[in-house]
Amino acid sequence: MAIECLSYSYSLNCVEWSLLPPATEEMITQTAGLKGRFQGDPSYEYEPPEKKGEENERIYEEEGIPMIKEEIRLVTTIDQIDKAVGMIPRGAFIKTPIGPVHENRNFEGLSLTEAKKLNSYFHFTEPVNLKNRTLLEKADLDPSIDFLDSLEHDIPKGSWSIQLERGGSLVILRSLLWPGLTFYHIPRTKQYGYIYLGTGEKNIDLPFML
Template identity: 70%
Template sequence: MVEQAELLKGRFQGDPSFEYAYAEVNAEDDENFLDDGKELTIKEENRLVATIEQIDRAVGIIPRRALMKTPLGSVHENRSFEGLSLTEAKKLSSYFHFTEPVNLKNKTLLEKADLDPSTDFLDSLEHDVPQGSWTVQFEKGSTVVVLRSLLWLGLTFYHVPMTKQYGYIYCGTGEKNLDLPFML
């Protein structure tokens, strides 16, 4: 369903029962029809679910040490996590993707030597491609750190240093910013 939704471009209609037809998207392909001659379609509610999955996979993040991995491989909330320090909170390397690691497996043994296997088992934001796809800001008059994604415009992550408070919200159009490499 995610792969089908990735083919669709443009904004959502606002009607969960609206059906997108793939013939409108790719008029040259003969693969837009099923074996019985019916046209391939996807409902807007399914496209929305797939888009939320894409956003969570691409830009869902957590602070470093918020989760712990046990020697048996299970992941739990770190009860001793008391938040990042002010200096750590300013660094992209202090935030991890909240998905299965991809880049971590490609690191050399020398790069893995400095990592703690119980807390550094996810991919860091500092190695995201393209470089510069995240902004880190301190809110004026408070100590809240805000990270914003430039790839999925509308995603905002917050963390209050020295506390357990963190989270993210997406308030965007549901469109990936494919022009980001040209904007940087």
């Protein structure tokens, strides 16, 4: 399945912007284990997380692992957030019989009834749970629009909050796993989107809080 890749930029003054490189497996491996809040300086350098095991410690000492810049950590954090909580309403994108995915020009928004259901929203990334579902479970799915993972199957259960605002004319979803992620959709319209205003820290204690 081909999903269009997005580009990201950052700014220190909201006037000048710098383009971030796409996340790579090497970057993700390098930054795994880094904790704490960001410093706000893309050139700030973190010490690599400690490597466990005698062999890894020997390599670490002899070869010397380079410091990790905050810019790289920002890249991988954005990648984590997008993969975990980046989403779209059901039907906003369609998959053609030959594979490519593109925006559905006929999408007119979810009805108010649909907009209140968690299964009306999909993760906008390569599906994982969908591949593990049985043929019986897939029988009622429309392959042209139900080709992504639904939020209703997210673990832990209860990691999303759905609220109706402005008398039901606006639906808001908030992630409890990544505090600061807010998605909005105006039912019966094409208007939807999400924004993240947070510290870049995942709430790893959520399973014990629910």
